[in-house]
Amino acid sequence: MMQMSSSSSNRAESDHSGVLGNVGQYLTFNSGGECYALGILAIKEIIEFGNITKIPMLPLFVRGVINLRGAVVPVIDLAARLYGEQLTAGRRTCVVIVELDTEDGKIELGVVVDAVNEVLELSAKDLAAAPNFGSRIRTDFIRQMARIQDRLVMILALERVLSVDEMAGLVALSQEKSASEQVA
């Protein structure tokens, strides 16, 4: 569908300002009826939704894995991860491929969203601190708030939303649960 220019991924290595949630370019998208933004430097590409291989006994937020040009990439359902409700695929549903830095090096993950909107430039005056309470999603998932055309949009703290350690723990839990459920 739409491929980020390779220069953006090159910049990801030299300049982290966008990822850190400061001034820079952001991608806005919808998930579960809410609008969110992500620093563009973490995003590698956006692909069509589909061809996902399911893996048994997983929590709702893991859709499965896809074959991304020979690499097996896990796909996370963002709505399920944020609110616990799995997204119903529609015409504009797509998978945002992001790259995360972890202790064991970079990993790629797919994130299913309802629709992607636009890429926009945010300056310091557009940004505000994250609220301490009152949001629908876990506050530590929000890095900052951005004012976009009189609307407040949450900029996601990707490394927390997609924390591999945390998600792997949840996968393990769900595995044990399904294994014991078989007995019941």
Place this chain on the structure above:
Amino acid sequence: MLNMSELVAVFLTEARELVEQLERGVLALEKSPGEVTAEDINAMFRAAHTIKGSAGVVGLDHVVHFTHLVETAFEQLRSNKLVVDRSLSQLLLRCNDHIASLLHCAEVSAEPAANLLQAGDALLNQLRPLLQQSAQSSENDIASPSVGSAKQKSSCHVFLKLSASCFTDGLDPVILVRYLRQHAAVCREYWYAGQVQPLTQIAPAQAETCQLMLDLLMEDIAEATLLEALEFIRQDSLCAIFNHDSPVEAQQLFLDSLESPALAQELKQRWQALGLLKVPVEVSAGTTPSLLPRSETKAENKNQPRQIDQRMMRLPAYKLDTLVNQLGELLIATATLHEHSRQFNNSDLTERVQQVQQLVDDIQGSALQLRMVQIGETFNRFQRVVHDIAAELGKDVHLVIEGADAELDKSMVERISDPLMHLVRNAMDHGLESASERIAAGKSAHGSLLLRAYHDCGSIVIEIRDDGRGINRDKVRQKAISQGLISAGAELTLRQIDELIFEPGFSTADTVSNLSGRGVGMDVVRRNIEALRGTVDISSEPGAGTQFQLRLPLTLAIIDGFMVRVGQSRFVIPLDMVNECIELPADMALDTDAGYLNLRGEVLPFIFLNQMFGLGAAASDRRSIVVVRYGKQSAGLVVDQLLGEFQTVIKPLGKLFQFLQGISGSSILGSGDIALILDIPRLVQIHVQATERQRTTTTI
């Protein structure tokens, strides 16, 4: 060009191997001095010598300084000036360890700490009195350690075939010989001419052609002096220098490198007549002199393939990994191509594609072979471990190694080393008794520990067996009860009791020793082995010993799989584990709880994969059972459709799925879809646990 740090890296890799070689040598020397040949000792000396020399080149002065005396010790061993006894071999082992520590410092680019250097000096002070006087004086010769090559004077043999233009170039060999004679204690010269044509046939222009050849035998000449003297004449003439350091094959290699076989033959005979020809030891022994020429040609043939085999190439491991990965991609791409080509109904095209696919398969096979290494290297490391632990525990233990040539993937070798170490320590500490206990039990005083590897059903099996006291099942049971692992009334089979030692936190040792007894270990061993898709089995006989059997796949990179369909999902079962496929009997077509099947008189438990994985009711009414076997356990997997065999590259699922149960990885199919690889042992285990739990709930 290599820069310095690369040079150091190369040196370190080489030196580490040499240190290991030295260690093996010294251990052999200690164990059975009678079996160690002169050539072995020579090899040890050369190893020490090479470490010193190369360390000098890369400027590791500490290593040069320290290794010098060690080298001298080996030199004196070689010339029988020094006799090996236990204290000497222990000292040499410690010296060897010290060299390893110094190398380690160089590896992390740190200067050796002061106490390390002091320890080194202490070792040298212990070693020095053992050595003969001459060695000590020669140590002063290398006051500046960086000139590692300026080693003590020695005898050597130089062969020169003077270039044809030697005289016209103004080089006079006689002057050369005269010069050498001044510097060498003894110098014998043997001149001879090559194929000189009759005078009448020599054209005037050829009159000054030099046909001379020369063998020079010198005692006590400094290498540097010799090289300096030969500097000019070497440029055009054929020149070879053999000293006693040169390997036995050096002469043969040189002769083989000659363009003219006739000349090679002539030289060989001549050197033989002069007693210069070094013959490989195993050949010269046992052959009568009269037969020598013939047996030598035989030896030549025999040595030829060995030389080819032994020539090694060093390359960084990641290059191999990249190659294997790329070939994996190529394999997938070819499979995709194959799938597409079939749509065209063009038999020519299909055939060509198949050909390519076959080739890619073959290449991948060879590429994976490249990563295979013999397990012997890992096993040999235990010689020292066993030696040290035995000394520490005051036990007498013989380590026997079998199947050292069994091959497995390099990455695998690295990862089984720790679990093996643990099992060996465990066997020595818990399994084997002290000598007095053994005698009391009517066994030989020395315990034996067997390390054995062999291939079986596409896996490698590694056994660690001791002939010690075996597992004390009563004690294990008591401990398990007191540690709350089992209830006091639990009825366990002998096997289940043995398995208790793999429980986390379990330990029977009453006191925590340096070696074991902390209760961390056996569970870690099992976890590590299972992480490699392997299993650990234990069998024990009270009074007779314990055996641990590790079963591991040969490689982690590739899998021969059998593909099945369950619902919409496709799964790959490792082919090694598939025994047979049978049709699900019609009367069992429903999802039943029966769970067992009579397969030719044997009870076969089976698993409905669709139930287990929550894939919904079966869509097919003609389902099949794949009978899988792993180790001693058999089970049937009920699947919707059999899709056949294929070879595939394992794509790990990554950290996110590290705790996945029953699935060990994934694989990309020719169509681009992903199939999941089933982890059969785990799957069976989950099933067994689930049914056991079920049984307990129903009985309550």
